[in-house]
Amino acid sequence: MAFDVEITDAARDDIDDAVTFIAQKSQAAARKWKTALQALILSLQDMPGRFAVIAEAGELGLPYRSAPHHSHRVIFRIDEEKNTVYVVRVYHGARRPLSQEDIDPQDEA
Numbered sequence: 001m002a003f004d005v006e007i008t009d010a011a012r013d014d015i016d017d018a019v020t021f022i023a024q025k026s027q028a029a030a031r032k033w034k035t036a037l038q039a040l041i042l043s044l045q046d047m048p049g050r051f052a053v054i055a056e057a058g059e060l061g062l063p064y065r066s067a068p069h070h071s072h073r074v075i076f077r078i079d080e081e082k083n084t085v086y087v088v089r090v091y092h093g094a095r096r097p098l099s100q101e102d103i104d105p106q107d108e109a
Contacts, residue, residue: 002045014090
């Protein structure tokens with residue numbers, strides 16, 4: 001059964017920031033990056049559990065997962081009861097590990 005996929009405001013902001021940064025060097029690269037990211041996020045409708053639970057999951061209290069996208073990690077959570085995948089952040093891999101401050105549970109309503 002296909003899952004619904006919802007993108008939180010924080011993840012949308014992350015995407016906008018990354019596209020803006022990449023576009024400073026190349027508009028074409030920014031479009032390509034975003035198109036590939038959209039395809040990856042859409043692919044979470046089917047078998048989102050194929051991606052590993054992140055190391056920070058214990059600290060965060062929920063089994064967040066990560067799908068790699070170039071230098072970024074698409075951080076998401078699967079809600080089996082609601083049949084929904086929540087994309088909560090699109091986080092650059094070089095940044096510090098995620099903490100509770102980086103994820104707003106209210107965003108996943």
